[in-house]
Amino acid sequence: MKSLVRMHNITKLFPGGIFANRSVDCEARTGEIHGILGENGAGKTTLMKILAGLYRPDAGMIEIDGQVVNFHTPRDAKLAGVGMVHQHFSLVNALTVADNLALSAINTPFFLKPKRWAAHLRLEAERLGIEVRPDAYVWQLSMGERQRVEIFRLILEGARILILDEPTSILAPQEAEHLFYHLQKFASSGHTVFLVTHKINQVKENTDRVTVLRQGRVVATSQTQNLNEAQLAELMVGRSFQQFTARHERKVPSDETVLEVKGLTVKPLFNPHGLVDFSFTLRSREILGVAGISGNGQDELVAALTGITRYAGVINRMGISSDQEQNEVGYIPADRRGVGVALDLSVGDNLSLRDYHRSPFTFGPFIKQSRLDEAAREKIAAYEIRPDSPGNQTSYLSGGNIQKLVLAREMAHDPKLIVAVTPTAGLDVATVDLVHREIIRHAGNGAGALIVSEDLDELLEICHRILVIYAGRLVGAVEAHPDRRQEIGLLMSGLDLGVKTGTAGVPTERN
Amino acid sequence: METDIKARLLRIFRGQDDIFKVIYTAGGATVVAAFAAFSLLWLLLYAVDRNPAETIWSILVGGFGSALGLKETVTRMTPLLLCALAAAIPAKGGLFNIGGEGQLHLGAIAATSVIIYLTWLPHWMVIPAMIMMAMLGGAIWGFIPGILRGWLGVNEVLVSLMLNYVAVALVELLVYGPWKDPLALGWPYSVSFPEWAVLPTWSGSNIHLGLPLGIAVIGLFYLLMRWTTWGFSVRVIEANPLTATYIGLRIKIYAIVLLSLGGAMAALAGLGEVSVIQGRLREGISPGYGYTGFLITWLSRKKPIAIIPISFLVGGFYSGADALQLSAGLPAATVDIFMGLIFLAFLIDEYVRRRRAVAYSKQAIS
Numbered sequence: 001m002k003s004l005v006r007m008h009n010i011t012k013l014f015p016g017g018i019f020a021n022r023s024v025d026c027e028a029r030t031g032e033i034h035g036i037l038g039e040n041g042a043g044k045t046t047l048m049k050i051l052a053g054l055y056r057p058d059a060g061m062i063e064i065d066g067q068v069v070n071f072h073t074p075r076d077a078k079l080a081g082v083g084m085v086h087q088h089f090s091l092v093n094a095l096t097v098a099d100n101l102a103l104s105a106i107n108t109p110f111f112l113k114p115k116r117w118a119a120h121l122r123l124e125a126e127r128l129g130i131e132v133r134p135d136a137y138v139w140q141l142s143m144g145e146r147q148r149v150e151i152f153r154l155i156l157e158g159a160r161i162l163i164l165d166e167p168t169s170i171l172a173p174q175e176a177e178h179l180f181y182h183l184q185k186f187a188s189s190g191h192t193v194f195l196v197t198h199k200i201n202q203v204k205e206n207t208d209r210v211t212v213l214r215q216g217r218v219v220a221t222s223q224t225q226n227l228n229e230a231q232l233a234e235l236m237v238g239r240s241f242q243q244f245t246a247r248h249e250r251k252v253p254s255d256e257t258v259l260e261v262k263g264l265t266v267k268p269l270f271n272p273h274g275l276v277d278f279s280f281t282l283r284s285r286e287i288l289g290v291a292g293i294s295g296n297g298q299d300e301l302v303a304a305l306t307g308i309t310r311y312a313g314v315i316n317r318m319g320i321s322s323d324q325e326q327n328e329v330g331y332i333p334a335d336r337r338g339v340g341v342a343l344d345l346s347v348g349d350n351l352s353l354r355d356y357h358r359s360p361f362t363f364g365p366f367i368k369q370s371r372l373d374e375a376a377r378e379k380i381a382a383y384e385i386r387p388d389s390p391g392n393q394t395s396y397l398s399g400g401n402i403q404k405l406v407l408a409r410e411m412a413h414d415p416k417l418i419v420a421v422t423p424t425a426g427l428d429v430a431t432v433d434l435v436h437r438e439i440i441r442h443a444g445n446g447a448g449a450l451i452v453s454e455d456l457d458e459l460l461e462i463c464h465r466i467l468v469i470y471a472g473r474l475v476g477a478v479e480a481h482p483d484r485r486q487e488i489g490l491l492m493s494g495l496d497l498g499v500k501t502g503t504a505g506v507p508t509e510r511n
Numbered sequence: 512m513e514t515d516i517k518a519r520l521l522r523i524f525r526g527q528d529d530i531f532k533v534i535y536t537a538g539g540a541t542v543v544a545a546f547a548a549f550s551l552l553w554l555l556l557y558a559v560d561r562n563p564a565e566t567i568w569s570i571l572v573g574g575f576g577s578a579l580g581l582k583e584t585v586t587r588m589t590p591l592l593l594c595a596l597a598a599a600i601p602a603k604g605g606l607f608n609i610g611g612e613g614q615l616h617l618g619a620i621a622a623t624s625v626i627i628y629l630t631w632l633p634h635w636m637v638i639p640a641m642i643m644m645a646m647l648g649g650a651i652w653g654f655i656p657g658i659l660r661g662w663l664g665v666n667e668v669l670v671s672l673m674l675n676y677v678a679v680a681l682v683e684l685l686v687y688g689p690w691k692d693p694l695a696l697g698w699p700y701s702v703s704f705p706e707w708a709v710l711p712t713w714s715g716s717n718i719h720l721g722l723p724l725g726i727a728v729i730g731l732f733y734l735l736m737r738w739t740t741w742g743f744s745v746r747v748i749e750a751n752p753l754t755a756t757y758i759g760l761r762i763k764i765y766a767i768v769l770l771s772l773g774g775a776m777a778a779l780a781g782l783g784e785v786s787v788i789q790g791r792l793r794e795g796i797s798p799g800y801g802y803t804g805f806l807i808t809w810l811s812r813k814k815p816i817a818i819i820p821i822s823f824l825v826g827g828f829y830s831g832a833d834a835l836q837l838s839a840g841l842p843a844a845t846v847d848i849f850m851g852l853i854f855l856a857f858l859i860d861e862y863v864r865r866r867r868a869v870a871y872s873k874q875a876i877s
Contacts, residue, residue: 306757308756308757331757333757338751338753339751339753339754339757340754341751341754342747342750342751342754342755343750343751344749344750344751345746345747345750345751349743349746349747352743353747353754353758354758356740356743357740357743357744362740365739365740365741366738366739366740367738367739367740367743369738
């Protein structure tokens, strides 16, 4: 096995003095799936974007197949055989697969006969063993299928080096399995795959070698089998770290109901299904997960629960009256920067958002700023928000610190009901752990928590029960045990209960 | 030594990594923008065969160079300041009130209605009544865009803008119709304001109560925004309406309140024009004070205190424009061109700033 890609001494500095990559050396061989492991913000995506020609390194060089290359544009990288699948696909939803592929192909003639092109695509797909439907419109395809089209596109264009950036975040477990199967085939035929991820188990299961990045530098490169999960975690974070211990702190759910939802129906807001006849009960001390691929009705559910939209059906928050509601519900939104905080306000102001209009922080219509500041400082200390001055503008904080801010604010009143939507997306390992622990702790004190997440691992980790949502309906309620993983995965894709699916997994008939 | 100072400067300006960016961030951009406007005016004056230096000097002297000029400047400043407030108050909540002109006229109408219909009022009550009625009239004219925005989602810019035309037409209707002074020999004027209905002025000039009122409101508003829960809520709404909704603030109500308050401020300007400056209600009581006021607010970059010096400056230009007609034989509109160029320069400056900020933040995040 020889080196296909060699990146040497890569350094990238962004304005503002941020070193995204510092003297990074990385080397991958043919036939290998190479993992790039690191926390969010460690510099993984930047490094791969340099390889894909999207950024120019400030120092260092890249060698492909023994040849030094100097990419001026992403096209140069494409021509050199580098293909990157981004987290947000570069497919045009309104066109068919065939059209999309024609759009990005390099050497197509001026006049292209659609039938011939489609036939060509089908031939290639069969040869490579990838399932694609050239005549389907992209908007009809599931996320997994779209990703397949992306990969197919890159291989068609002659990619020998495939880069995937957090590919499983939008996939159901079964689709993830298929993906890695295809990647393995691709690598074995003399190519290289880079897998960028922060998930240690994914690295352990699917990669041959791994490079661990931390704060822009390489901290280790090794054969995957030589490092165990604990070691990888420690390398990623920089100190001894135990993943996934929070679950042991969970308490048993009590019998007291905190939230009762019956027949909840919401008009489609963000996806074609809306929410249909959704019913469940949340008890005190219970952590309930809502699993499902993004866009199957979770947004509507959360919008109804937080009072943003009208709905049909019953939502009963036990023991919480309407006026108290604002303080008895802790809501951690999906979009922490866009909804959870007001970026132009200071950290202290954002922390005070639930307090400033109530005693003991007011004096008639006036605000007792000193008391608010004190409370803000306490929260900053408790959650270790950095940088730690309450006067800082919130927009300068990293995603992890903003999430801590939101948590600190929402949990400060010991809410009886916690609704958290993808609370750990994009966060570093330590903060993920903090979020989990806080939720578990508050649940332990009597709150009921509803966690909406696409990350099945997370839900299996901290929840007692998991509801599965598909096409706006509740398709299953499963005990959160690792053995039930397959089952949940099937439910998430709508492939259970004898539901026949048409394109995009939309149910066409039952039984 | 030199690098040391440079490094410190750079650190102050948040890691900008070259000297041009430092100047830019320091607000030097504003100076550059003003300079650009100046140069354009220079060229323009050259093109119409006038001595640019003399002309510009005439404007400045006319506005600021004599006691008379200064008095005129401060007189002009008053309605500008009030109309700027009309836009500034809603702006603190993220709203755009371009209806200052219409709200001004409504204030004028409301004030006039007091002397026409409430003739039974004891004289000492007339002025307070006029103030209240004017503010009410302006508030209504601000209320309409507010409620349409809350109820129907109609953009307040459109509604307030169009109401300007309605208000001016209303004045026309009244002075040609029911309120036409029979003693005015056919001219479309209302009856003159009797002396007890004229606002107190400063020793014989036309500088009236509106000015200290306006400045007091600026101070009051500042306190409100900084020290009260209400002010905090407004700040949250402006910073992020989504966050505001999710903590339970009723944005629609705040919008209505802010727009009504703004309207009330412009209405005071109308009161001043009709009571002191013109002495009666007639057409043309405002040479676009509402619109200029909006631009002043925008120039003040969300700091209401800056409205005071800026409206003083603009007032000076207006007053200097009068002098310009005499000294240089140029139409007063020349000053409008000058102000237009300044505003244009600031627009471009603002736009470029925002583009750079977005570009930097995009790079940093990815």
